[in-house]
Each structure stands twice: as C-alpha cells, then as structure tokens.
Amino acid sequence: MRKIKEPKYQISDTVNDKQNKGHISINWGRQGGVILAYIVVLLGFYGIIANLVMVDEYGKWISYFDPRMDRTILIWPYKTYLQTFLLPVLFLFLICFLLTYKEDIPLYGIKASIWLVPVIVVEGFIFYWLMFGLSIEPFLLQFTRVEGYLNVLLLFVVNISGSFSGMKLKGYMSKKKEL
Numbered sequence: 001m002r003k004i005k006e007p008k009y010q011i012s013d014t015v016n017d018k019q020n021k022g023h024i025s026i027n028w029g030r031q032g033g034v035i036l037a038y039i040v041v042l043l044g045f046y047g048i049i050a051n052l053v054m055v056d057e058y059g060k061w062i063s064y065f066d067p068r069m070d071r072t073i074l075i076w077p078y079k080t081y082l083q084t085f086l087l088p089v090l091f092l093f094l095i096c097f098l099l100t101y102k103e104d105i106p107l108y109g110i111k112a113s114i115w116l117v118p119v120i121v122v123e124g125f126i127f128y129w130l131m132f133g134l135s136i137e138p139f140l141l142q143f144t145r146v147e148g149y150l151n152v153l154l155l156f157v158v159n160i161s162g163s164f165s166g167m168k169l170k171g172y173m174s175k176k177k178e179l
Contacts, residue, residue: 033099034112037099037112038116041091041092041095041120042119042123044091045077045091045092045123046074046077046127048087048088049073049084052080052083052084053083054069056068064131064132071128071132071137072141072147074124074127074128074138075124075128075138075141075142075151076141076147076148076151077120077124077151078147078151078154089158092120092155092159093158093161093162093165095113095116095162096116096158096160096161096163096166097162098166099163100113100162100164100165100166100167100170101166101167101170106167109163109166110167113162113163114160114163116155116159117152117155117159120155121155124138125138125142
C-alpha cells in the first residue's frame with residue numbers, strides 16, 4: 001500500500017497579496033506591544049502628574065477653573081518632575097526600556113520610543129484644549145518659549161536613555177546566554 005505524504009504547512013507572518021486582496025493583516029505581536037505602550041503612556045504619564053500635583057495641601061482636588069491651577073504644567077510637564085518625585089520620568093524611562101528590550105532588532109524599539117515624544121506633546125495640547133477651551137496658547141507656550149524646547153529635549157533624553165539601556169541590557173543578556 002502506498003503512503004501519501006501530507007504537505008507540511010508553516011505559520012508565516014507574510015501576507016499573500018493575491019490571496020488576501022483587500023484585507024489588512026497586522027502582526028499584533030509587535031505592533032500590539034507598541035500600541036499598548038502608547039496607551040499606557042497616555043494614561044500614566046499625565047495621570048501621575050494630575051494625581052500628585054492637582055491636589056491642594058488638604059488633599060482636595062484643585063479644579064482647573066481655580067486660579068491656583070497652573071495651566072502650563074500640561075505643556076511643560078518637566079515643571080512637575082520634582083513635585084512628583086520623578087515618577088513620570090521613571091515611568092517613561094521604563095516604558096522606553098521595555099519597548100526596546102522586547103524587540104529582536106533594537107532599532108524598532110528606539111524608533112517607537114522616539115515617537116513617544118510627539119505623542120506626549122500632542123497629548124498635552126489635547127488635555128489643555130479639553131480643560132481650557134480651544135486656543136492657540138499651547139502652540140505659543142510650546143514653540144515660542146525656551147521652556148517648550150527644554151521640555152522636548154528632556155523628553156528625548158529620557159526616551160533615548162531608556163531605549164539605549166534596554167538595548168544594552170538585551171545585548172548583555174544575549175551574550176551571557178551564549179557563554
């Protein structure tokens with residue numbers, strides 16, 4: 001009796017355009033982690049600032065209509081770093097570290113970490129507009145003052161240092177495994 005060979009199939013990440021015409025295929029293994037990291041930064045970075053800075057000395061929430069509310073902390077979050085015990089900085093560093101550490105090619109993680117800077121800046125604009133109404137003031141605060149450029153520079157430094165730390169630790173761990 002003749003034995004029929006069954007074809008072996010492999011799971012592939014590639015998409016056959018002729019077969020899947022009109023369909024979009026997303027590799028959620030890689031993009032899903034990046035999207036999750038962006039959502040965590042969206043909720044966590046300004047969440048830490050809001051929960052630690054926007055309360056008065058009695059622990060009551062400061063309304064954004066209150067004159068004690070500093071409107072510039074949404075555009076220049078670096079002003080709150082000492083009040084928040086550097087928690088937003090550590091949070092952002094950890095997210096960038098993990099984004100790069102989990103990647104097989106570190107440049108993908110570094111690129112995703114660098115793209116967090118404009119996301120955080122735009123997020124500050126959106127929060128400002130939601131709280132205080134649509135105006136041109138966030139653009140003026142961000143792009144016509146030194147503090148705005150200092151904010152962007154500090155965000156880049158935190159993100160790049162977190163990414164390079166993740167890349168170096170991943171390289172060290174892979175060399176250690178080889179030995």
